Amino acid sequence: MDLRIFTEPQQGADYDTLLAVAKASEDLGFDAFFRSDHYLSMGPVDGLPGPTDAWITLAGLARETRTIRLGTLMTAGTFRLPGVLAIQVAQVDQMSGGRIELGLGAGWFEEEHRAYGIPFPKERIARLEEQLAIVTGLWSTGEGERFSYEGTHYQLTDSPALPKPVQPRIPVLIGGHGAVRTPRLAARYADEFNLPFASLEDTERQFGRVRDAAREAGRDPGDIVYSNALVVCVGKDEAEVARRAAAIGRGADELRADGLAGSPAEVVDKIGRYAEKGASRIYLQVLDLDDLDHLELISSQVQSQLS
Incomplete structure (x- = not known):
């Protein structure tokens, strides 16, 4: 079981904080450091000192880490044109020496779009499908060849499809709870399918849908990595669990039900x-x-039991 650290810096974190977490994650042997892609905080927090951009952050971390993989859950398709995104991600992959992964989603948080003047179009899933085709098509086009695409929402003409990533294929993550279109997109484009904040029952159901969609597409379902994202709150004793839960404005019982909370053995x-x-x-x-002591505890008493 791979354990990856997933952060939500729109809730309040600057680059130096993210760098400290990424370096600690690397030193403690976690498989990857991922971050969300949001420009507005959620819930009763002010988000100070303000948002950080996902791909600018990852570019910096690419030069200041050495081994840990880096990526997004999920890059919002509404924030970047697909041709520009392909260039950005390929460049950061080069900067990291081939350690980048791209989680790409349709974008959903309308309020942050209004706050920063970002268009929030209809048919975002249809746009996402075209974005996936373009990004992966640009990366897979052979050097010296050209890439063109004629879609409803995006058109590319005679692109040199540069730059190329270091990795032969940058892993693409697709995720979500949608019952039909999401599994179909995952079957076609995903190296990994991620289900966020889901129960065991919902996980079994959605993973099954993705496997069925892969078979229908003529793809081996075993070629896809299946993952969950869950809030974590681990403590050596009940008082430490309660303290960490209170620090994020949650209750220990709630986190036990909805996430990974409790003693190392429970988690x-x-x-x-x-x-x-x-x-x-x-x-x-x-x-x-x-x-950061939380990360050390998870590494020493949870991750150590899963390797």
Whole structure:
């Protein structure tokens, strides 16, 4: 079971904080450091000092880390044109020496679009499908060849399809709870399917839909990595669990029900139940980014039991 650290910096984190978490994640042996792609905080927080851009952040981290993989859950398709996104991600992959992964979603948080003057179009899933075709098409076009695309929402003509990433294929993550279109897109484009904040029952159901869609598309369902994203809150004792839950404005019982919370043994047991549903990777949503002791505890007493 791979454990990855997943952060939500729109809730309040600057680059230096993210760098500290990424370096700690690398030093502690976590598989990857991922971040969200949002420009507005959610819930009763002010988000100070303000938003950071996902791909500018990852470009910086690419030069200041050495081994840990880096990526997004999920880049909002509404924020960037697909041709520009392909260039950005390929460049950051070069900067990292081939450690980048792209989670790409349709974009959903309308309020942040209004706040920063970003168009929030209808038919975002249809746009996402074209974006996936363009980004992966640009990367897979041979050097010296040209790429063109004629879609409803995007048109590319005679593109040199440069730059190329270091990796032969940058892993593409697709995720979500949609019952029909999301599994179909995952079957066609995803190296990994991620289901965020889902129960065991919903995980089993959605993973099954993706597997069925892969078979219908003529693809081996085993070629796709299946993962969950879940909030994490681990403590050596009940008082520490309660303290960490209170620090993120949540209750310990709520987190036990909806995420990965409790003692290391409790969390290991619950991760095992997600593994039984087909997950081979968990993104640990860490919300208190100043609590690096939390990462150390997870590494030493949870991750150590899963390797």
